[in-house]
Amino acid sequence: MAVLLVVVVSILMMSEFGTSQSNNNSTSSTPIRLSCGSNAAMSSSSFFSNLNSTIDQLRSQLLNNGVYYARAQNLRNEDSVYGLAQCRNYLSTAHCVACFDVAVSAVESCSSVNGANVFLDDCFLRYENFNEFYDNPQTTMDVGVAPTGICGNHSASQPTSFNQTVEELLSDIQIATPRTSNLYVASTRQVSSSNATIYAIAQCVENTTQAICQNCLDTAYNNLYSCLPSMEGRTIDLGCFMRYSETPFFQDNQTTNIIPFLHQGGSSKLSIIVGASVGVGIFLLILASSFWYKLRKKPKKDEDASQFQGVKNYRYEDLQSATHNFSEEHRVGKGGYGEVFKAIIDDENVVAVKKLHVSYGKAITEFNNEAQLISNVRHRNLLQVLGWSNNGPELLLVLEYMPQGSLDKFLWGEKRGTLNWRQRFDIIFGIARGLAHLHEEFHVKIIHRDIKSNNILLDDYFQPKIADFGLARFQPEDQSHVSTRFAGTLGYTAPEYATRGHLTEKVDTYSFGIVALEIISGRRCTEVKFDGLDNDSNYLLEQAWQLYEKEIHIELIDEALDQNDYEEEHVMKIIEIALMCTQSPVTLRPSMSEVVLMLSIGHSLGRKQITRPTFIHPERRVHVETKGLQKM
The missing domain is CATH 3.30.200.20 (Phosphorylase Kinase; domain 1)
Known part of the structure; x- marks a missing residue:
């Protein structure tokens, strides 16, 4: 341990020198998360000897210009040490090493155990005596520490425009980062309603895969989404890091051009942007020569x-x-x-x-x-x-235009069985975020009133887009819509709206719950299915509730899904959230922002929190609803 202490003292001296040279990229000297392992080293002397050697090797690698990710191992005697360190790519070499030195000093408190990890805003360090995380980027071993979101204490003065800007920026870097060669993106976005600029980065460990990086950033995005409207936030995981702030933490000339990574047509969009910088005179000449043709043809x-x-x-x-x-x-x-x-x-x-x-x-x-x-x-x-x-x-x-078409085609149409569980969960989560925006984040509350699977469209990356919001008043009267005052589709519509015309945003919450059950089961909500448990035929919501009461609601999941593709506990949690959304009375249903939060943080649900929904069979709704609406 004496050897380690000598190293730490020398490191602190070098850290002070490095930090003193900081400018806009000043290194934070306060760890934002420190986790120590739970097992003692077999031999303290050999373990700390290997640890000191590993730290020296990591630091030596980071001293090279352009190196932001380092790995080292020492396997002498019985106490092996595997270590890795990573700096944010906006740092200079001196600032990267200075941050690493601070991280090393922070893990001194973990000296009695054989593993630790520490995160700072500008870098992180991890060492263990096992190699799963070191050799296999797909390992889930993370010393029992869950991904963490850390939010700032101050909220934006104009939350609507601020939230929208941050969400769009984080969404873009979430998509772009796994597609870059170094799994790193830094980008900025100006808030439309003010002169404020949002700075954001995302970074994955360099020895991981694109798919694992994407999954890690999906979780990171969800954690940061719950921070809004805080003016800053960061989320940390052992595989990735994401951060946004209204305060600059990298220079404007250190941003990444993310346009080529956002869509398949990114290269053409890039050429458009480059072309827009051509001289005004040339542009006007081209515009004048083509004006008549476009006037006739377009x-x-x-x-x-x-x-x-x-x-x-x-x-x-x-x-x-x-x-x-x-x-x-x-x-x-x-x-x-x-x-x-x-x-x-x-x-x-x-x-x-x-x-x-x-x-x-x-x-x-x-x-x-x-x-x-x-x-x-x-x-x-x-x-x-x-x-x-x-x-x-x-x-x-x-x-x-959404070339993939509507969600129902993937659940029971010609593309049935092609969605895996990750895609289905992302669709459920995306619908929840879209509804939360309509209900609470836009300056006017918009209630959709007709959420259903064929009103959910999918883009090229199977991200959902809610269609037909704001069009409820134009709904014609037909066999599925029993009154011009009633805008909804039988099977998806909340009982209080269908029978009494009582309209609140919780009508959309109910419909969301039904759609979530459809996505999980791959079955129409109006389809009658024989239930061997009770020797009865039930609609989807009834069957989901009966399975939940028997604590076997995992049986609701679509048989087309590969059992190795999902965790049963996760699926059951989503079913419980869907059932919460269909509860009666209305006041028990969560808001869509609460649904987003539950989906984001893995909120644990107890069975007593969910009450039985009100069941109204579709074939019996027309008479009841029409009678009820005539009294309005």
């Missing part, structure tokens, strides 16, 4: 129409032409709100054009108001409105 913005933050008002005839007169071959969907057509507009952009079925006189005025509202909604899990048209025989919306 849908255009109505010059007399208003614009809502970049959302265009298109001429009806242009969208009609782009969809080949709304031809059958261009139709990609049909639902309660209307038909959806694939179209190519504005510089070959592929979009979806939704033709709304509306027949009452005030529709245009209401449509304009609704279009203005929903066009301002921006969230990664909400389908973006790109434009609209109100000057033709039908009202049209121009939306993002």
Whole structure:
């Protein structure tokens, strides 16, 4: 131990020298998490000899310019030591080594055991006497310490715009980081409503795989999401680190160009951005020469129409032409709100054009108001409105085009069985985040009223986007929607809304619970299934509740899923959260922000916390609902 103490003293002296040279990248001298192992070394003298040698080797590697990740091992005698260290890539070599020195001094308190890990904002250090974490990046052995989120004490003054900016920035670096060669990204984003700039980084250990890095950052993102609207937050895991702050902690010229890593079409987006820097004169010349062609061939913005933050008002005839007169071959969907057509507009952009079925006189005025509202909604899990048209025989919306289609196709349609458990959980979590944004984060509370599996669209990475939010008032009356005052789909609709017209955001919470059960089971909520347990036939919610009461709700999971693909405890937890969302009375249901939190942190649920849902069979709902709504 004396040898280690000598090393620590010398390290502290070097750390003081390194820190004194700090500027904007000053190294934090306070560990944000320190964990010591639980087992004593077999031989203190041999273990600490190996430890000192390992630390010397790690430090020697980090002294090389451009080296931010180091591994070393010493296997003499019986007490082997495996160590690794990593610095953030925005540090200079001197600051990296200085942070490492502080980390070494911090683990002195773990001197009586044979393992430790310590995290600082700028670096981390870990050593153990086993090699699972060292040789195999897929190991789950993490000395019993769960991923941790640490939030700041101060909240943003304008939480709506701040939350949206941070969420979008973290979402982008969460996607981009695993696709970079060094598994590291630093990026910034300006808050739209202020002059504030958000700084954020994400980093995975360099010997891991892209898939493991992605899974680690998914958890990190979920932990940081729960920090909002705190002005700073960081989340730490033994495989990755993510941080955001309104205070700069790296220089503006140290950011990563993440555009090529975000989408498959990233390279083309990059060329657009580069091309935009060409001289104004050349641009205007090209624009003038092509104007007449685009005027004839492409849908255009109505010059007399208003614009809502970049959302265009298109001429009806242009969208009609782009969809080949709304031809059958261009139709990609049909639902309660209307038909959806694939179209190519504005510089070959592929979009979806939704033709709304509306027949009452005030529709245009209401449509304009609704279009203005929903066009301002921006969230990664909400389908973006790109434009609209109100000057033709039908009202049209121009939306993002999702080539993967709707969720129901993957649960019981032609793509059934292709979603693994990780993808299903991500979809459940994404829907929850989208609804939380509509209910609590947007400046106006929006209640969807018709959450169902075919209103959930999937992007190329199987991330969900909620469609048709804000369109409930345009819902026509048909066999699935029993009143023009009632906008919902039988099987998904909360009992209090279906029978009494009582509308709160908890109606969406109920529908979310039903969709979550569909995703887990791969089964329609309106499908009757014979239950061998009670010799009875049940709908999905009834069966889920009966299995939960018998504590065997794992049996609800889709048989198409590989049993090696999921942990039973995790699936059962998600089923319990779904059942919480369907409880009666309404006051017992969690808010969607609480659902997001439970999904993020693995909240443990006790059986007494969940009450029995109210069951209303779909074939008996029409009579009851119509009678109830006539009294309103």
